[in-house]
Amino acid sequence: MQSLLSQLEDHGFAIDIARDLAAAQRAFFGSGGHHCIVVGPDVAPGLAGAIVDSLREVDPELAALTYGPELVRDDAKSRTTAVGFHPGSRAGAVALIRFLRGLPERG
Secondary structure (H helix, E strand, C coil), X not given: CHHHHHHHHHCCCCCCCCCCXXXXXXXXHHHCCXXXXXXXXXXXXXXXXXXXXXXHHHCCCCEEEECCCCCCCCCCCCCEEECCCCCCCHHXXXXXXXXXXXXXXXX
């Protein structure tokens, strides 16, 4: 994930890193929200779902991209995308950057 983080920073994206639910909530509330949450390939499906669901309770339109478990949602208020590339690969980074650039601006 480190190479992906470096590429995102090189493209001007601000990044918060969280390894559990409490840290994700602290980062989210501490920054006043996020445009997107990115779930790494080593995150357990239960934890990934708990984090995304928790943050979407506050921000139902929060987009999510996952390199790991596919997150299924019944409502269509936000985008959830699964990427089949490894995040350390060039294709994985390009996929994320395209996804982020395609998100609508948020107030």
